[in-house]
Amino acid sequence: MHTDHEPMDWTLLPTLAARAGVSSAPLFPARGTFAPPRLAPLGALPAAQRTFAELRFPGELVRARAAEYAAEARQAGTPHTLRLWRESCHEALISLARAATATPIGALCASLVWQLDGIDYLLSITFALPASPTVH
Secondary structure, eight states: OOTTSOOOOGGGSOOOOOOTTOOOSOOOOOTTSOOOOOOOOOOOOOGGGEEEEEEEEEHHHHHHHHHHHHHHHHHTTOOOOHHHHHHHHHHHHHHHHHHHHTOOTTOEEEEEEEEEETTEEEEEEEEEOOSSOOOO
């Protein structure tokens, strides 16, 4: 605290008078005149448009497919990085799961969880068909 300053006396400040025609009462919404719009729940896809799978793939198969994807990307001019290998492995798991479950090509990967169990890849994947066809 500064010792040379006096504490502020708030009673000395001028008060503002209410303007004419402006109510000082709080504004409440009119009752019964406004109804919020009814929100429909997000429509879940029917079970026929979703594919769930719990799969196990040999590590050699996944690494071979990932190496193919990485080689194609390098031939197209992509530099070899850890990110390239990670994305190649991700795409390899999705493509192998799509082939194992006979999922249509238009189905999107809605979720993918995988782990390495020894030399095998364990994965849980969900494919979902989009409501409207995807245009590429």
